[in-house]
Amino acid sequence: MNKTWWKILAIILVLFSIIAGFLFPVPAKPILNESIRNIHFHVPMWFAMIMMLLVSFIYSIKYLNKGNENDDLIAVESANVGIVFGILGLLTGAVWANYTWGEPWSNDPKQNSAAIALLVYMAYLVLRNSMDEEQKRGKISAVYNVFAFPIMIVLLFVLPRMTDSLHPGNGGNPGFNTKDMAPELRPVFYPACLGWILVSGWITTLRYRIRKQENLNN
Amino acid sequence: MKKFLFAFCFLLLASCITFAQEADGVEMATALRSSGKIYVVVAVLATVFIGLAFYLFSIDSRLKKIEKQQH
Numbered sequence: 589m590n591k592t593w594w595k596i597l598a599i600i601l602v603l604f605s606i607i608a609g610f611l612f613p614v615p616a617k618p619i620l621n622e623s624i625r626n627i628h629f630h631v632p633m634w635f636a637m638i639m640m641l642l643v644s645f646i647y648s649i650k651y652l653n654k655g656n657e658n659d660d661l662i663a664v665e666s667a668n669v670g671i672v673f674g675i676l677g678l679l680t681g682a683v684w685a686n687y688t689w690g691e692p693w694s695n696d697p698k699q700n701s702a703a704i705a706l707l708v709y710m711a712y713l714v715l716r717n718s719m720d721e722e723q724k725r726g727k728i729s730a731v732y733n734v735f736a737f738p739i740m741i742v743l744l745f746v747l748p749r750m751t752d753s754l755h756p757g758n759g760g761n762p763g764f765n766t767k768d769m770a771p772e773l774r775p776v777f778y779p780a781c782l783g784w785i786l787v788s789g790w791i792t793t794l795r796y797r798i799r800k801q802e803n804l805n806n
Numbered sequence: 807m808k809k810f811l812f813a814f815c816f817l818l819l820a821s822c823i824t825f826a827q828e829a830d831g832v833e834m835a836t837a838l839r840s841s842g843k844i845y846v847v848v849a850v851l852a853t854v855f856i857g858l859a860f861y862l863f864s865i866d867s868r869l870k871k872i873e874k875q876q877h
Binding site: 607 | 844845847848851852855856859862863865866869872873876
């Protein structure tokens with residue numbers, strides 16, 4: 589993970605998505621208009637969040653298995669970065685919704701679930717910070733984290749599908765429908781998602797390394 | 807006939823001048839001004855992101871120095 593190439597790849601992918609996201613042709617849709625380009629910037633925030641929370645989940649399990657303190661530190665820092673990207677996702681979504689759905693918050697099932705999922709993870713940080721003893725703190729917060737991840741998945745990918753939602757791909761639609769997204773968006777959308785996931789991973793490694801140093805100094 | 811040709815040439819020239827004004831005017835032909843100047847926004851965002859990328863790299867290298875001192 590200390591190599592440089594994937595960091596450069598992250599920058600290139602995101603830079604490409606910024607340039608191509610503005611300039612490449614997009615399908616003309618009523619209401620959405622040019623704001624359809626937001627899909628290259630708003631959705632990758634959520635992809636980055638989910639990947640970082642997945643990393644957090646995996647390292648919490650690892651910590652519970654082996655008891656290595658560094659795994660616990662990775663779990664916390666990836667959850668931290670995941671929450672930041674989740675907040676960015678909520679904010680960018682609210683701006684987009686204001687001009688397409690008419691208000692920043694329309695109590696759409698996916699909006700509500702995303703907010704609840706973020707609260708679940710904020711509770712993880714509160715729980716962690718409420719304990720001083722390292723092993724106890726590590727273990728209890730790891731167990732909480734292992735339960736939080738499936739709850740987040742259900743909140744974001746299952747519950748919004750069971751009712752009508754303003755978000756596309758929800759409300760009774762089958763999952764992973766290949767017709768959900770116009771083909772001309774894909775060459776920009778996928779690199780954007782990968783790029784932002786790599787950027788979030790990079791920030792996570794930076795935070796983890798800082799925390800490790802702090803740990804050594806204490 | 808001469809008068810007519812003169813008038814015709816004048817009109818042609820005049821229209822050329824007005825066309826020229828529309829084409830060049832103050833507009834200095836650059837790609838950045840086409841398509842409602844959207845390229846300017848792209849350039850600004852790209853600059854912001856490249857700046858942030860360099861910032862991340864500088865944090866990374868500072869951390870590397872600290873990690874080397876520790877070991």
